[in-house]
Amino acid sequence: MRNLSGKFIVIDGGEGCGKSTQIALLRQAIESAGQAVVAVRDPGATRVGEMIRGILLDPQNVDISMRCEMMLYMAARAQLMRQTIVPALASGACVLCDRFVSSTLAYQLGGDGLTAAEIRAVGDVAIGGRWPDLTIILDMPLEKSSARLQRARDRIEQRPAEYHQRVRENFLAQAKADPQRVRVVAADQSIQAVHEEMVKIVRDN
DSSP states (O other), X not given: OOSOTTOEEEEEESTTSOHHHHHHHHHHHHHHXXXXXXXXESSOSSHHHHHHHHHHHOTTOTTOXXXXXXXXXXXXXXXXXXXXXXXXXXXXXXXXXESOHXXXXXXXXXXXXXXXXXXXXXXXXXXXXXOOSEEEEEEOOHHHHHHHOOSOOOTTTTSOHHHHHHHHHHHHHHHHHOTTTEEXXXXXXXXXXXXXXXXXXXXXX
């Protein structure tokens, strides 16, 4: 865990997969090895990003088109990169990011005819070409992840089960297309088992 200076790691996955818990555990493990860590969430983690997050997740904003939704996520991401992620990486910190372009390639792909090529092209502009060194997808069957969502649901979480199943399939397709940089961990194991598998992936990457 000592070779993570300047590394950009994304933890992603569907709703209720346990990202927040696992990011906290991974951060603790990396920091215990003496490596500085900056943890952020996407969208958010900046003043502008949190404002955009509020727009995106507000259940009242039912009129947002999928292309507009994609561009809002990218706008928040551009601010996060410029304000927080790039400076942190330059300082030698390891950045752990809760969601990133991988989420857009799962959640917005196909909406309003959006293609993966279009999303990646806009994403490349938003992030200035600085793609993650590693993305870990926490994968969980929909019936199990849905059972974890006991709080009031936001605009995205309220979408039908068929939509979230496509999201899961889109995440898995990313890992299949780029198995070196996108890894999948079964999130329906125990919290400790998931954590240990993630640590091994980070160490070996």
